[in-house]
Structures are given as C-alpha cells and as structure tokens.
Amino acid sequence: MRLLRRAFILASLLFSLVGQARAQGEAHVDLLTVKGAITPVVASYMERGIEMAEADGAEALIIELNTPGGAVSVMEGVVQRMAISRVPIVVYVYPQRAQAASAGTFVVLAAHVAAMAPQTSIGAASPVAGQGEELTETEQAKAENILVSLIKGLSERRGEAAAEWAEKAVREAAAATDQEALELGVVDFVVPTLDTLLQELDGFEVELQGQTVTLETKGARVNPIPMNPIESFLHTITDPNIAFILMTLGINGLIFELSSPGGYLAGVVGTICILLSLYALGVLNVNYTGFLFIILAFVLFVADIKAPTHGLLTAGGIISFIFGSLILFQSPFARVSTSLVVGVGLGSGGFFAFAVAKAVQARMRRAVTGREALIGGVAVARTDLDPTGSVFLRGEWWNAVAEGERIRKGEQVEVIGVDGFQLRVKKKK
Numbered sequence: 285m286r287l288l289r290r291a292f293i294l295a296s297l298l299f300s301l302v303g304q305a306r307a308q309g310e311a312h313v314d315l316l317t318v319k320g321a322i323t324p325v326v327a328s329y330m331e332r333g334i335e336m337a338e339a340d341g342a343e344a345l346i347i348e349l350n351t352p353g354g355a356v357s358v359m360e361g362v363v364q365r366m367a368i369s370r371v372p373i374v375v376y377v378y379p380q381r382a383q384a385a386s387a388g389t390f391v392v393l394a395a396h397v398a399a400m401a402p403q404t405s406i407g408a409a410s411p412v413a414g415q416g417e418e419l420t421e422t423e424q425a426k427a428e429n430i431l432v433s434l435i436k437g438l439s440e441r442r443g444e445a446a447a448e449w450a451e452k453a454v455r456e457a458a459a460a461t462d463q464e465a466l467e468l469g470v471v472d473f474v475v476p477t478l479d480t481l482l483q484e485l486d487g488f489e490v491e492l493q494g495q496t497v498t499l500e501t502k503g504a505r506v507n508p509i510p511m512n513p514i515e516s517f518l519h520t521i522t523d524p525n526i527a528f529i530l531m532t533l534g535i536n537g538l539i540f541e542l543s544s545p546g547g548y549l550a551g552v553v554g555t556i557c558i559l560l561s562l563y564a565l566g567v568l569n570v571n572y573t574g575f576l577f578i579i580l581a582f583v584l585f586v587a588d589i590k591a592p593t594h595g596l597l598t599a600g601g602i603i604s605f606i607f608g609s610l611i612l613f614q615s616p617f618a619r620v621s622t623s624l625v626v627g628v629g630l631g632s633g634g635f636f637a638f639a640v641a642k643a644v645q646a647r648m649r650r651a652v653t654g655r656e657a658l659i660g661g662v663a664v665a666r667t668d669l670d671p672t673g674s675v676f677l678r679g680e681w682w683n684a685v686a687e688g689e690r691i692r693k694g695e696q697v698e699v700i701g702v703d704g705f706q707l708r709v710k711k712k713k
Contacts, residue, residue: 312505313374313482314342322354322387323567325518327362333509337371343504344372344485346478347395350379353386356411356431363394363438372396372490372497376481377404377462377471385409389453393438396490397499398471399481400462406470407449407459409435428455441491443469478506518563524613524620527564531575532628534558535582536635570612577608581629585636602633661699662712665691675709684709 314337318326330347337345366373375395377384380403384392389409392398400406411427431454439450446469452458465471472488475481486502511519520526537554565575584601609625663677669686675697676682684697684707691697691711701708 310505311343311500311503312340312507313344313346313501314340315478315506315508316345316347317508317510318347319350320352320519320523321568322351322358322362322391323519323522324358325515325522325567326354327358329511329515329519330362331365334365334369334371334373336509338369340507342371342507343501344374344397344499345369346374346376346481346506347391348376348378348478349384349388349391350377350382351384351386351388351391353388353409356387356427359387359390360434363390363434366391366394369396370493372492372499374399374481374485376475376478377401377406378478380404380476385459389450390435390438392471393435393442393450396492397473397485397488399473399475399484400465400471402462402474402476404462405459406462406465407453408457409450409453410455410457439470446470482506521560522564522567524564524568525624527561527568528609528612528620528624529628530557530564531561531578532632534561535578536632539582539586568613574608574610574612577604578612581605581608581632585632588636598633598636601636602629605629605632658699658702658707663697663699663707663709665693665695665697668693669697669709675707677707682707686710 314333316330316333318330320326333347334345373395374397375384375392377388377392377400380401382401382404384400384404384406385408387409389406392406409431411424411431432451435450435454436447439447449458449460449468449470453460460468460470462471462474466474473481473484475484482501482504485499488499490497490499510516521530534554534557537550537557539554541548541551541554581601581604584597584604588597588601606625606629609620609629610622613620658677661677663675663682663684665673665684666676666681667673669675669684669691671686671690673684673686673691673693674681675684677699683705686697687700687708687710689711691709696712697709698712699707699709
C-alpha cells in the first residue's frame with residue numbers, strides 16, 4: 285500500500301513537471317475578436333487584451349477586426365495604447381466581406397503587422413460630424429489635417445505609396461480591396477484563414493519598442509480572449525437597433541406607470557430601459573433633435589388619449605416618431621434599421637390608437653350607476669308638475685321640477701338633470 289502511494293506521488297510530480305515544461309516551451313498567440321463600431325466598450329476590451337498578452341508572454345496578439353468605424357477620440361486612445369505595446373500586435377481584417385472602415389483604417393495601420401482576408405475592404409476614413417450636424421468648411425479642413433497627420437505617421441513606415449493612399453483615405457474617402465491594399469503596401473498579407481496567417485507570420489520581423497523581433501508562430505497555440513460578461517452586455521446594448529428598442533420600451537413603461545400608478549413594475553422596468561438607452565445613446569453620439577421628436581411623439585399619443593381628436597394627434601405622433609428615429613442615428617457606423625423604425629412606430633401608434641378608441645367608447649357609454657345613470661330615464665308624474673311635484677322613477681318617489689310646459693299627473697317625463705335630491709324633467713315627446 286505504501287509502495288502504491290509513493291508511485292502515485294512520483295507520477296503526479298512527473299506529470300506536473302512535464303506540464304510546466306510544456307507550458308514554458310509552447311508558443312502561443314492571444315486572439316481578440318472585434319466586431320461592430322469601435323466604442324469605448326470595444327476600446328476597453330482591446331486595451332485589456334493587450335495587457336493580458338503582455339502579461340502571459342504571448343508571441344503576438346492577433347485582433348480579428350470587422351468594423352464600420354467609430355469616434356475619433358476613442359480610436360486615438362486605442363492607437364496610442366497599441367504604440368506602447370510590449371507584444372507584437374497583428375490586426376487581421378476578417379472574415380470575408382469584412383471591413384476596416386473609418387477609424388478601423390487607423391487601427392490596421394497602427395498594428396505591427398496588418399493582414400486582410402480575401403474579399404475584404406479598408407479605407408473611407410474621412411471625418412464626420414457628431415450629433416448629426418454638418419461640419420463647416422473650416423472645421424472640415426481642421427479635422428482632415430489632424431487625421432492626415434496621424435494617418436501619415438502610422439503609414440510612412442509602409443512606404444510612399446501606402447502613405448499617399450492613406451492621405452486619400454482621409455481627404456477623399458478612398459477605399460481599397462484586399463489586393464489593392466497589398467499592392468500598395470498598406471497590409472503585409474492577404475490570407476484566407478487564421479492558420480494560414482500564423483504560418484505566414486512565422487519568421488516575420490517587426491520593430492517593437494525600437495528593437496527588431498522575429499515572430500515564431502508556426503504551430504503556436506491560439507488563446508482566445510473573449511469579452512467578459514459586462515463588456516459583452518454593454519457592447520450589445522450599444523447596437524443602435526437595441527438602443528432604439530430599449531428607449532421605446534422605457535418611454536412606454538414610464539407612460540404606463542404614470543397613467544396607472546401603483547404597480548411599480550412598469551415604472552422600474554421603464555426606468556432601467558431608459559437609463560440603459562441613455563448610456564447607449566451617449567456612446568453612439570446621436571442627434572438629440574431626433575430624440576426630442578420621439579419624446580414629442582409620445583406626448584402626442586398621450587394627449588390623444590386625454591383629449592381625443594379622432595386619431596389626429598396619434599397620426600401626428602407616428603410621423604414624429606418615425607422622423608425622429610430616422611435622424612436619431614446619423615453616423616455611418618451607427619445606423620438603425622428603417623424597417624424596425626417603421627414597425628415600432630406603427631406598433632406604438634396602433635397601441636395608442638387602440639387606447640384612444642377605448643377612451644372614446646368609455647366617454648360615450650351611458651352611465652349605469654350613480655346620479656348620472658338617472659339622466660335620460662323615463663318616469664311617471666304622480667302629481668301635477670306646475671312646475672314642482674312628484675314623479676315615480678325606478679321604484680322610487682322623487683321630487684321633481686318641470687322645465688318648459690306644465691305636466692299633468694300620469695304623464696311620462698324624461699329626466700334631464702339632477703340637482704341634489706330633486707330631478708329636473710320635461711314632458712316625454
């Protein structure tokens with residue numbers, strides 16, 4: 285028994301030593317996957333990935349990129365972090381039909397190694413205004429000059445042709461296919477898969493912190509670094525379509541709570557949705573004129589319930605909602621689906637139109653309880669009404685006063701009003 289125990293301990297130590305030796309001797313690369321606009325959430329994810337690659341001794345950090353762009357300030361922060369990286373960074377525009385547009389162009393050029401998959405594109409890095417407004421001629425020139433200075437600094441090491449194209453990407457919104465980018469020297473490789481990229485990278489020399497480093501990636505293990513749950517959640521809600529839905533649900537929830545207080549659930553859910561949508565709208569840098577049009581739409585919907593106008597205000601609200609939603613996201617990297625906007629607009633308008641119809645029906649419906657229910661009732665005069673007397677209505681005697689002509693005992697009368705405990709009546713025609 286003791287011999288068996290010693291053998292087990294020895295085997296455990298042996299496997300541990302072998303595992304440590306393998307971990308120390310096995311080369312690996314870390315892998316980030318960036319899809320969608322380059323937002324502060326994505327920038328945080330990329331910076332965290334660089335830090336992890338530096339800490340775990342990765343041979344290189346590969347960033348699979350597919351982006352329509354992002355805010356200049358966010359892109360500048362990413363590029364600055366890439367510049368001081370202690371691990372080689374490879375940006376790979378992937379998969380097929382992916383793009384590295386606008387801010388993505390800068391990220392590709394900032395990498396130590398740039399690669400593209402077949403049928404991908406890069407470029408169109410002209411500056412665009414935030415909040416949906418147009419840049420003045422002076423502002424446009426200023427923004428272009430700043431971006432040209434940055435992109436030329438990133439591309440000069442790739443040759444004169446690459447630097448010239450990079451300037452055109454900013455000034456003329458020039459774009460290039462994968463093959464055109466390869467011929468210009470904008471990228472180093474065009475490869476169809478990650479495995480092929482690792483083979484091509486093996487033996488490739490890069491300059492890192494002023495020193496020449498030779499990559500050894502053949503047979504390297506790929507270590508994916510996914511977004512953590514918080515990053516993934518925040519990245520999801522910054523999708524303009526998701527942000528739009530959250531905003532609509534939040535406003536509806538708050539209106540429902542204010543119109544029928546006491547349930548709390550609609551108010552709590554609505555508040556949470558509004559807060560999340562405001563975060564997303566802040567990240568996406570939207571046109572707040574569109575947001576005001578959406579608020580106006582819901583004001584019109586509610587007003588049509590309180591003071592029915594036969595659907596006129598609801599129709600105006602639908603138009604305001606759709607118009608505001610369409611101009612809410614003006615950025616080329618933050619677009620909301622037109623079909624979604626129209627569908628949600630018509631759905632919200634239809635819901636409030638239904639509510640308006642029910643409100644109108646309720647107002648037109650004759651009261652069945654209380655004093656209001658007596659109005660329009662038919663009674664029988666028990667005495668002459670000249671003008672006062674008594675009538676019998678629904679099994680009860682009532683004091684009544686006749687309006688108009690004198691009413692004789694036994695004649696039918698119609699109740700036209702109630703004053704305290706006295707009815708106002710007229711002869712039934």
